[in-house]
Amino acid sequence: MKVTVARPTGLCFGVRRAISELENALENVGKIYGLGSPIHNPQEIERLEKLGLVVVKDPADIPPGQPAFIRAHGVSPEVRASLLRRTDRIVDGTCPFVRNVQEKAALLRQEGYRLVIVGDASHPEVQGIMGYAGEGARVVGNASEISPDARNGKIGLVCQTTQKVSLLEKVVRGLLTHTEELRVFNTICGATLERQQAVMDLAPRVDGMIVIGGKNSANTGKLVEISREAGVSTLWIEHYEELDGGWVREKENIGIAAGASTPEWLIRQLISTLESARSPRGMD
Ligand code: SF4
Structure with missing residues (x-):
């Protein structure tokens, strides 16, 4: 079985930048209130929560004066004004x-x-x-x-x-x-176009495509659609543990694509799991 990773794939500039700003701020202040999930990936959220992130749905849920984080998706002027009424300690991760x-x-x-x-x-x-x-x-x-x-x-x-x-x-x-x-x-955005094009280019060369990324991630969903529209059997997973062993064993050429909010460590885990499946007892 051959495994090919679409290029480029995975974390885009905007999400990488926002997460790195969030990590820096967490290192400095220990606890930050994020308005909405800063990345559409449950595994990455779990990791950030361990570092001190608290995800809230509404500016009113942020204790007055506490640091707040705006994710890459940005917010409306009204929401920004509500945040500013709560706190002046805002880390703005809005993607340019x-x-x-x-x-x-x-x-x-x-x-x-x-x-x-x-x-x-x-x-x-x-x-x-x-x-x-x-x-x-x-x-x-x-x-x-x-x-x-x-x-x-x-x-x-x-x-x-x-x-x-x-x-x-x-x-x-x-x-x-x-x-x-x-x-x-x-x-x-260019990052989206490049990732979509990479799936279009890879699809004709594989007999199965695995798209890894949050089920709540819009751009990951688009990659799945594009791969299916190209007529390739496509699995959408968030984590390598969701792999279907039977599906993998039937394939000779597997393509991997990842949403713009999928961290590299999840892609690496998936690749090593597929590599171990090449061994006679792999994915039993
Ligand atoms: S996909 Fe969204 S967050 Fe990523 S670079 Fe494009 S606009 Fe920014």
């Missing part, structure tokens, strides 16, 4: 690429465009961007969700950083038909 989407949304709003955000309305990054997008903004997660009135007037479009280009293209086509003016910022 997410910050760019927020700024583009604010610019379009200021210039009189009605905003369409291509993305998943329930995702924290999109909720943060919505706070900059102004009244009448809407989130579109599927080209079929474009209602006739969404096409009227001046439309400004930005995209969640981890979306697939194919969805952005479909939404742009759907809006173009009846819109007087359409201004589009392609805000899908």
Whole structure:
């Protein structure tokens, strides 16, 4: 059995940067309140909690004056203001690429465009961007969700950083038909595009793909979709212990891809488990 890892794969610049800022801060102050999970990976959260991270859902859950952490997904201006009312000790891990989407949304709003955000309305990054997008903004997660009135007037479009280009293209086509003016910022981040392309390139060369990453990670889910759309039998796991031994034994060429929030130690564990499966008694 041959094992090939997609390149690039795993932790992206933004998540790596945010986690390293969080680790530095934890080393200095011992305990930090993170607003939402700082990384969509349960195993990594467990490790950070042991270092002193406390994950909370609401700024009101942070004891006054205690240090708080904003994750790579960023927050809306309203949430930032609530945080500042709680504490002035904020470590801001917002990814610069997410910050760019927020700024583009604010610019379009200021210039009189009605905003369409291509993305998943329930995702924290999109909720943060919505706070900059102004009244009448809407989130579109599927080209079929474009209602006739969404096409009227001046439309400004930005995209969640981890979306697939194919969805952005479909939404742009759907809006173009009846819109007087359409201004589009392609805000899908380079790290996402490179990781998606790496899966597309690897898929035709393998007979099975393992995508490792949190089940709550949007970008990992996109890699799974891309691999399945390429017709490859695909397993989505969070941890090597979820491997299906029968599935592995049937394969001759296995590809590995990891979401932008999957730490390297989890990928290494998976590779060594697959390597041990090459031995006659492997994965019994
Ligand atoms: S996927 Fe892109 S936008 Fe999101 S955190 Fe990583 S580098 Fe930043």
